[in-house]
Amino acid sequence: MTAEQSERDADFQGFMASRWPRLLRTAYLLTGEQHAAEDLAQTALERAYVAWRRVTQAEDPDAYVRRILINAHSRRFRHGRRPELPHGQSGGTEGTQHTEDRDRIAQADDRLALLPALLALPPRQRQAVVLRYWEDLSVDEAAAAMGCSTGTIKSQTAKALAKLRKSPALKQPTVHVRERAAGKER
Amino acid sequence: MHDDGIDTALPERLAAAADQVVITPVPTTAVLRTARRRRNARRLALGTAALVGGGLVTAALGGLPDADEKRQPTAVLVPPATPSPAGPGVTRPSNAVLGEGTADGHRFRVEVDIWAAAADEDDVWNQIRAMYESDTEMPFEVGNGANHPPVKGEDKLPFTPGKSWFYIYVSVDGNPRDTAVSGRVLTGRNDRMHVSGSNLDGDGNEGADAEERTVELLYGYVPEGVDRAEIAWENGTVSKLELVEAAGSPGRWFTAAGPEGGVDPDELRTYDADGQPAEGHDFNGW
Numbered sequence: 001m002t003a004e005q006s007e008r009d010a011d012f013q014g015f016m017a018s019r020w021p022r023l024l025r026t027a028y029l030l031t032g033e034q035h036a037a038e039d040l041a042q043t044a045l046e047r048a049y050v051a052w053r054r055v056t057q058a059e060d061p062d063a064y065v066r067r068i069l070i071n072a073h074s075r076r077f078r079h080g081r082r083p084e085l086p087h088g089q090s091g092g093t094e095g096t097q098h099t100e101d102r103d104r105i106a107q108a109d110d111r112l113a114l115l116p117a118l119l120a121l122p123p124r125q126r127q128a129v130v131l132r133y134w135e136d137l138s139v140d141e142a143a144a145a146m147g148c149s150t151g152t153i154k155s156q157t158a159k160a161l162a163k164l165r166k167s168p169a170l171k172q173p174t175v176h177v178r179e180r181a182a183g184k185e186r
Numbered sequence: 187m188h189d190d191g192i193d194t195a196l197p198e199r200l201a202a203a204a205d206q207v208v209i210t211p212v213p214t215t216a217v218l219r220t221a222r223r224r225r226n227a228r229r230l231a232l233g234t235a236a237l238v239g240g241g242l243v244t245a246a247l248g249g250l251p252d253a254d255e256k257r258q259p260t261a262v263l264v265p266p267a268t269p270s271p272a273g274p275g276v277t278r279p280s281n282a283v284l285g286e287g288t289a290d291g292h293r294f295r296v297e298v299d300i301w302a303a304a305a306d307e308d309d310v311w312n313q314i315r316a317m318y319e320s321d322t323e324m325p326f327e328v329g330n331g332a333n334h335p336p337v338k339g340e341d342k343l344p345f346t347p348g349k350s351w352f353y354i355y356v357s358v359d360g361n362p363r364d365t366a367v368s369g370r371v372l373t374g375r376n377d378r379m380h381v382s383g384s385n386l387d388g389d390g391n392e393g394a395d396a397e398e399r400t401v402e403l404l405y406g407y408v409p410e411g412v413d414r415a416e417i418a419w420e421n422g423t424v425s426k427l428e429l430v431e432a433a434g435s436p437g438r439w440f441t442a443a444g445p446e447g448g449v450d451p452d453e454l455r456t457y458d459a460d461g462q463p464a465e466g467h468d469f470n471g472w
Contacts (some may be wrong), residue, residue, distance in 0.1 A: 009218065013218075016217065025205070025209075029200060037207055045217045046217050046220045093468040125422050130200065136197070152369070161196075
């Protein structure tokens, strides 16, 4: 291996180490399952390595890799197959817990309720919601990530939110205020 | 009435959902191993194409695969155009078959419907009703009002007149077609190329060799002025596209299916009538 290749590999490994947690979380929101998320994030990084020269020359390497991730996710959509919901995630449950546990359970129910509703969305709508509300991208940035027009982003987002609002599991959304840094991890 | 609570709470709830994933160690070794293998395979295929083109014999390079062993794109046939009523209508679209073929033992068919632009508001309501009754997805501009489909007198006008719509459909083994992509038919200086795609994976392939039978299916549009077009695949092979007219759109439409093995597209190249390169598309990060 030449010195140039070693340097390239070292650069890429540093990039991969710093981006892995974020990519994995995004992949999890898109796929809903631990192993599928790992597989998707890993695939995106493999493609990023192959295109590493272009990634490093891009104005925004993170945006480039995000586009790779979305494309890899889109490729997994198979005709005639509906996305499967993760086992054990069926939305809120009624329990007989003590009052002091109620907040934690309510929080747990919220987390459990959103993911199945998210996964029930068509892939493009799910991507739009994740990019706009989790990645916190602007309409233009989300359009670039999905390779579509800003009009499509707006419509996919609007349709997704309408479906989420109608989801029985999310009928009474609650907001839990907790200590968390606002904004994005880098 | 909309529940705006879901909107303001969504970032927080998505973050909470995302936190459910276990952050595993970075799979450095696996990523580099697979990526290097992928990169080297691509270089080998492109290098082989160049050598074959130059007529060189490569005895010294020993293990290069024979060019004939390079997987070719999946054949796509365009059936003869069926005579159809003049133009697309507001309540009845024109239809054109972009291509048919077989991948992974399953027959696929790609077609496009074009809905003519509504001339006035009454036309818009008639078109929405016709789309609903034909199980056509509502155009993306149709919002979520009180009714589905929107009803005249109760909901606001779904979209302004003057907009024509396209829908590309894919069907497999004669099953009901699925909407692959849809949008507005743009004309004039807004007329431009677009391309989308998906996997053809008819058996829902699983297992170690699942990727081996997967085929990338592409479909799209080239604007007026494009005389011919082709897709270059990452293994060095090329699909010359048969461009199909669809009544109601100024340009032409196409479909292409890649080589088995999940080979990605590399580039869409178009040429004008003089053979000069026109607008192209680089499938970076596809």
